[in-house]
Structure formats: structure tokens, C-alpha cells
Amino acid sequence: MVDLHDHNPQHQVVIVGGGFGGLYAAKSLAKANVNVTLIDKRNFHLFQPLLYQVATGALSPADISSPLRSVLSKSKNTKVLLGEVNDIDTNAQQVILSGEVVPYDTLILATGAKHSYFGKDNWEEFAPGLKTVEDAIAMRRRIFMAFEAAEKETDAAKRRAWLTFVIVGGGPTGVELAGAIAELATKTLKEDFRNIDTSEAQILLLEGMDRILPPFAPELSQEAESSLTQLGVNVQTKTLVTNIADDIVTVKQGDDVKQIAAKTVLWAAGVKASAMGKVLTERTGVESDRAGRVIVEPDLSIKGYPNIFVVGDLANFAHQNNKPLPGVAPVAMQEGEYVAKLIQKRLKGETLPQFNYVDRGSLAMIGQHAAVVDLGFIKLTGFLAWFVWLFIHIYFLIEFDNKLVVMIQWLWSYFTRNRGARLITGKETIPSVPIESNGHYQPVKTRQPINV
Amino acid sequence: MVDLHDHNPQHQVVIVGGGFGGLYAAKSLAKANVNVTLIDKRNFHLFQPLLYQVATGALSPADISSPLRSVLSKSKNTKVLLGEVNDIDTNAQQVILSGEVVPYDTLILATGAKHSYFGKDNWEEFAPGLKTVEDAIAMRRRIFMAFEAAEKETDAAKRRAWLTFVIVGGGPTGVELAGAIAELATKTLKEDFRNIDTSEAQILLLEGMDRILPPFAPELSQEAESSLTQLGVNVQTKTLVTNIADDIVTVKQGDDVKQIAAKTVLWAAGVKASAMGKVLTERTGVESDRAGRVIVEPDLSIKGYPNIFVVGDLANFAHQNNKPLPGVAPVAMQEGEYVAKLIQKRLKGETLPQFNYVDRGSLAMIGQHAAVVDLGFIKLTGFLAWFVWLFIHIYFLIEFDNKLVVMIQWLWSYFTRNRGARLITGKETIPSVPIESNGHYQPVKTRQPINV
Structure with a gap:
């Protein structure tokens, strides 16, 4: 039975986004004494650094994807929810999806960036x-x-x-x-x-x-x-x-x-921050940078909301070297792990020094x-x-x-040097080259649709 | 330069369809003294018997596909043409695509079947x-x-x-x-x-x-x-x-x-025969069966057109056991190879006994x-x-x-037992479960679109 409104005495951590930041936060909370809900609009984690190999026919999408449920199947405190978060209600402490709401005690936003x-x-x-x-x-x-x-x-x-x-x-x-x-x-x-x-x-x-x-x-x-x-x-x-x-x-x-x-x-x-950045600035008044990334505190929470964290490409963390950390996987992974650790410390009444990125x-x-x-x-x-x-x-x-x-x-x-995954799939799979009146071949102005 | 109208003294074999029948015909003609053009609307050969493993998340599409150009790259007498044949002109001996025509001396139709x-x-x-x-x-x-x-x-x-x-x-x-x-x-x-x-x-x-x-x-x-x-x-x-x-x-x-x-x-x-069956019956008067499959002669040609062959799922070959051969890969492969051999024999003025399927x-x-x-x-x-x-x-x-x-x-x-390829991709990637007025979750009548 899905009833996320159930009163549960355990601390509810909601993670939005199953990229590097969100997934590593979830993995680090696998043995923690909290309930975790990971929400993503896709049913898989994508290893984005290799996406260019899919685009050039060397790998298939599934080669660089892992089903989120499968990655987290052994984390018995963790639920995966396939859905898209549209809004956040910081007073009621819940995230709002189409058709359902999920309450949180601690919220981790890791929805990443787009072009x-x-x-x-x-x-x-x-x-x-x-x-x-x-x-x-x-x-x-x-x-x-x-x-x-x-x-x-x-x-x-x-x-x-x-x-x-x-x-x-x-x-x-x-x-x-x-x-x-x-x-x-x-x-x-x-x-x-x-x-x-x-x-x-x-x-x-x-x-x-x-x-x-x-x-x-x-x-x-x-x-x-x-x-x-x-x-x-x-x-x-x-x-x-x-x-x-x-x-x-x-x-x-x-x-x-x-x-x-x-x-x-x-x-x-x-790239710019995903839409969640704007939602967050509107709902909490937190500042964002020109790319829409949310300015985070030294512990990756946002100003005035110690129980809302932002990690990965959505975050602008500039407390180290005075410039924002880059939007790369290792930053997101370390941020996700840091927040998971901080939550566990807090529940014991302890604390942690500020986040410090180790650039390898x-x-x-x-x-x-x-x-x-x-x-x-x-x-x-x-x-x-x-x-x-x-x-x-x-x-x-x-x-x-x-x-x-x-x-x-x-x-x-x-x-x-074989790239076997060079399938042309989707809607338009034949180049349009209509015959001209003079009998010569003539290409048309074709733009393949961007959607699959 | 693409100019398929060029007069070429060599015998022109046109194969329509790069499934098992068409591909095995093309491969068998690789060293023959003919020019071959293989036309397919997809740029890859698909190993259909394993398609159910893609549908159930065990394999990726590219795992069971081979780019046609790559399979035939060493056949220097063979051109691959990405396109869809819409019609056949048996008088002018040419197949008609959107925007181009391709002349043939011998035509092999292997466009298969659909649901x-x-x-x-x-x-x-x-x-x-x-x-x-x-x-x-x-x-x-x-x-x-x-x-x-x-x-x-x-x-x-x-x-x-x-x-x-x-x-x-x-x-x-x-x-x-x-x-x-x-x-x-x-x-x-x-x-x-x-x-x-x-x-x-x-x-x-x-x-x-x-x-x-x-x-x-x-x-x-x-x-x-x-x-x-x-x-x-x-x-x-x-x-x-x-x-x-x-x-x-x-x-x-x-x-x-x-x-x-x-x-x-x-x-x-x-399954029923692909649209090419109807085109062929209209243009040549050849008979077809209830499933639209073209009735072929003992040598896989069609009545009155010894230079037009039909192989694979598009053909109804009933000269053995008095019932049509089944629509399976081995039949198509053997038929494609037979026709390739027959063409080479004919060019030498020789002939071949009728096609005989060896059921393994x-x-x-x-x-x-x-x-x-x-x-x-x-x-x-x-x-x-x-x-x-x-x-x-x-x-x-x-x-x-x-x-x-x-x-x-x-x-x-x-x-x-891991099926890593269980990605939900395409347009609808989240199940729609809108909230009802009573606050319970209610599934909507969703039918995922069939197209990718």
C-alpha cells in the first residue's frame, strides 16, 4: 500500500533526483536509522560521463544505466518512487508530485542541470x-x-x-x-x-x-x-x-x-540549473547564480532551511577557493555522501565540519x-x-x-574500432532526398526531430 | 556520385530488404560477377529471434543488430541504399523509392512480414x-x-x-x-x-x-x-x-x-506479408495467399517473371510437403542463398534443381x-x-x-538473472496516477504510445 502520509516515528529523508548526488546520498543512508524515499522521473541512474559514447555508437543506453530499484534493492529503508516533483511546500514539509505528496523531515535536492x-x-x-x-x-x-x-x-x-x-x-x-x-x-x-x-x-x-x-x-x-x-x-x-x-x-x-x-x-x-532551482528560490527566497544554481551554505543546506540540502549540479558551493565547484560527477558524489553523513550526525545531536571537496x-x-x-x-x-x-x-x-x-x-x-551500436532508430530513419524535375537527386532541408 | 541510371555492362541485382533472406542473398553474391544493391529502410540487420530479450530488458537493441554497411563493407560489388521501395516498374525493370529509381536485371524481394x-x-x-x-x-x-x-x-x-x-x-x-x-x-x-x-x-x-x-x-x-x-x-x-x-x-x-x-x-x-506483397500482385498478377504471401515457383521466382524472386516471410513456397514453409530465419537464409546461387548459375547459362528446404x-x-x-x-x-x-x-x-x-x-x-537493460525510455516515462478528491491515489487510463 502506498501511503506516504502514514505517521512514521522515523526520520523521513526525501531525495529528489537519482543522479550522482542523489544516488550517493541514498547509498550512504542505506544503513542509517532513517526512512529514505528517492524520487526520480526516470527509472534508472545514468552514467552521464559516457553518454557521448552512446551518441557516437560505441555503447547502448543500457550499458551506462543502472535501474535505480536494482541499485537500491538491498537498502531496505529506501523506497524508490518514479515521479516528477513539481513543487515544494516548506511549511507542510512535503514535496508535491502530479497526483501525490511526499512528506519529509530532511530534503535533499539533486535534480541537476540541463543545457x-x-x-x-x-x-x-x-x-x-x-x-x-x-x-x-x-x-x-x-x-x-x-x-x-x-x-x-x-x-x-x-x-x-x-x-x-x-x-x-x-x-x-x-x-x-x-x-x-x-x-x-x-x-x-x-x-x-x-x-x-x-x-x-x-x-x-x-x-x-x-x-x-x-x-x-x-x-x-x-x-x-x-x-x-x-x-x-x-x-x-x-x-x-x-x-x-x-x-x-x-x-x-x-x-x-x-x-x-x-x-x-x-x-x-x-548548462543551467534544472527547474527545481527556480522553485526553490521562489519558495524559500534563497539566492541563485546566473546559471540558476542555488547558493548553498558551507554545510550544503540553504539559508534559513537547515533541513533542505542542495547537492550536485543544482548547487553553487563557493566556500572553497571562492569560486563555485564545477558541475562534475565527483563533486556531486562527495556532496551527496557529505549530506548523508551530516544527517546521521545531527540525529545523534552531533555535527560535522563544513563540506570540503577533495579534487582528485x-x-x-x-x-x-x-x-x-x-x-x-x-x-x-x-x-x-x-x-x-x-x-x-x-x-x-x-x-x-x-x-x-x-x-x-x-x-x-x-x-x-567497431561501433556496433550505430542504429538509426526513432521516427525518421531514412534521409529524404526527393527527385528533382531534372532527374537529379536533391536533398531536402531535413532536420531530424530531437525527440526519440 | 550516385547515378544508378549509369549503363553498366554488369548484371544488376537489386535486393529489397536486409533481413535474413536479403542479407544472406547479398552475402552469397559477394564474390559473384554482378553488381548488387541492397535496399533497406533501416540501416541495420536485426536478429529478430532475440527481439523478445530486448522487450524484456535482457539485451539492448544494438546487441542484436548489425549495421548493414558494416556487414557488407568487404563486398566491394555491393552497395547499401537506405530507403524504402514504394513501387516496382516491371517494364522498365526498376524499383521506385521516394525520390529515386534503381534499375535491376534481377530483383530479389525480401521485405518480410508484419503483425x-x-x-x-x-x-x-x-x-x-x-x-x-x-x-x-x-x-x-x-x-x-x-x-x-x-x-x-x-x-x-x-x-x-x-x-x-x-x-x-x-x-x-x-x-x-x-x-x-x-x-x-x-x-x-x-x-x-x-x-x-x-x-x-x-x-x-x-x-x-x-x-x-x-x-x-x-x-x-x-x-x-x-x-x-x-x-x-x-x-x-x-x-x-x-x-x-x-x-x-x-x-x-x-x-x-x-x-x-x-x-x-x-x-x-x-503475421501477414509486408506491403510489397500487394504491390507485386498488382504489378505482375502473381497470386498470393490469405496472409498476403506471394506464391512462388519451385525456383522461388514468380510466375511469368523469371528474374523476380521472392524469399523469406514474404514468400509462400509450398512445393515441398504441400504446405507453405514456415516464416522462420533458416527458411529465409536458405532461400536467399539458393537464389544467389541460381543467379550465378544462370549467368553461366546453367541451371539448378528446384529449391529444397533442409529443416534442421x-x-x-x-x-x-x-x-x-x-x-x-x-x-x-x-x-x-x-x-x-x-x-x-x-x-x-x-x-x-x-x-x-x-x-x-x-x-x-x-x-x-540481472536484466540491466530495463530502461523506461521514450515519451511517457512516469506512470500517471493523479490524486483523487478523497486524497487516494487513482490510476488513470494510460496507454503507452506504441511509437518510441
């Missing part, structure tokens, strides 16, 4: 981002459909536009996408087409700052750029995107304005046998970095599920 | 079938969403309807689906829910004939039925479905009429460690049959792609 187009929301249609499984499937469809359309295209300029891939944003996701698409074009697909040479594909990686991977040490940015260039990626730094319209990306480099004809534009630039380093995959790893005390590039990247991803993937075999599959496809 | 609801097309909305990747993802969403909705449901009768799964059709697909859902309910999901006991789920397998798996020997049908019953499946033979409406399946057993309240109804009963047996998986295998000279059940089933499926899966690692993954999930 941001810096106010240019109309760009999304032309330049989809990569946050969900559906995003990845749609991106995969676009990428592989572009090669199919190029194969059918007879006009050289149009074929070139089909074979031009623009990735906006030179952070880890942009770098990883660019590297993977370059490997697709020059290796995986090389023998597969008869009318086009896929290795002639242009892959442009655009970054506004003066170097890619700005969180890394400058020498690693440099190394990443030369590795990408070697793979065939055209890296353009100090490049601002000023417009994205149907098939044309307009960029500004210093005083120069350029137009790039590209049928496939992928967005890896900005940053890493980004560039391509087969190449990555950059910045562990602070040591910087790695090339094959060794690639190996460390693999090891760390395997370690965190298998921690909460039996992903060992999946990782073997992934290593296999990595070594053989 | 048939015996004229009750309105049943499809309530009882989806399993032919495509999108079908499997939609079925997976329905199955796992039903457990989620049951977990939220407070009304006992409604919860029971959410936990009732009706599979219509006791052929191999129906048997395999029923066995897999029973394993899900009694094993995989057993620890995952807090309000429901998933092992109380009712799984009904309905079959119109007097036994399930009618193509098998009667003792194997009997064995399959008792294995299914042991797994918790309620097998009902001599049971005709007379209506499927929202949440109610009406069946007739002899003179008895019963109604079954079930939120999840899956169709594994009938039938097999169906029931559940973990149980299957039935009928090899003619030997009949197997239980663990040994299960092992043979595995071996044969692995053999055919890896024949055209490096699926070894995938199969390890599959074995792994089979042994651990």
Missing part, C-alpha cells in the same frame, strides 16, 4: 545537446543520418555540408564528441560507403576561450589540441558562436565573422589510445592517460552494478 | 506486437511501467490488472515472452519493490490450438507447457481471443466466454536452464536443450559480426 543556450533557445532545434538517453539517441541518429544523406547527395557543396560536423564547446564533452566523430569518420566507417570518402568529413570544435579544456593545466589543453588535430579535428579557439540557423553556424573570431555550412551541429557549451583530478578522453589526465600531483597524456581514464571509468561503473562484462564489450569495441 | 490482427486492427493499440526495435522498446516500456504503476496503485483490483500480463499466441515468440516475463516477476524484480510482491504477477499465455508450439512434436509442446507452468505461467490452450479493448481481454474456451482484466496485453499471434529443427527458449529443441532425429528438453539453444544463437549471431562479447554479456545476465 543552456545562453538565451538563444531557438538554437536547440539545430544544435541538440547531450544530457539524456533520448538526447544521445537523437544525436546518434543525426550523426549517422548525415553520412547516409552525404552518400546520396550529388551536389558537392551540399555533400560537404552533410559531412561537416560542428561541435560547440571545448569542455570534456565537446572534446570527447569531436574525437569520437573523427574516429568514426576516419576509421570505423571508412570502408562502409561507396560514393563518399568518410575521412573527408570536417569536424570542427569551437571554443570561446583561448584554449580547449579550460579546467585543465595549459600544457594538457595544448596536448589535447594536438591529439585532436592529429585525429583530424579542426580545433578553433577564441571563437564565439553568434548564430545557429538552418545549416549555417555563424562565428566571430576577433573582428572576423565567418559562416560555416554544416548539417550537423552539436551543443556542448553551456580531471580527465578527458580524446580518442583511441589518447586522453589527458590531470591528477594535480601528476599530469598524464597519450596512452597512459587513456589507460587511467579507462580504469577510473570502469571502477565507478562497476561500483554500483555488475558492469564488468559491459566494460569488456566496450573495451572490445574500442580495440577493434 | 496481423486478423482484421481487428484496432487491437493493435492495446496489444502491441514485436517486429521492430521500436516495438521492442515500446513493449519494454509497457512491461516495466506496469510494475511501476502497480507499486503506486492502492486499489486491489486495479493493482491486479497492472500485474496481469496476457500474451496472445503460443508460438515460439509467445512462449519466450511468457517465460521471460515470469522470470522477471519471480526472480529479477523480486527485491526491487516495496509495496507489491512482483511474484504475484499473473502471466497468461493464450493459444487457440490444443497445444502450444504447434510446429514441435507433441511431447515437446507438453514439456514446454509444464516448464512454463513451473515458472508461474498460466498456459491456456484451445482459447480464442474474441476481443481486446481497453484493459479487458475477452476469450472463448469452448462455449465459455471469459473476461480477463489486464493492463498489459502482448501480441504474438499472427526448431527450438524455443522457455527460461533459465529450460528450452525445447526438436532436431528431428533427436528431441531435447531442459538444460541440454537450453545449452543447444544458446549455442545455435551464438553461432548465427557471431557469423556476421563480432558478437562474441555481447553474447558473454548476455550469458552473464542470464546466469546472474
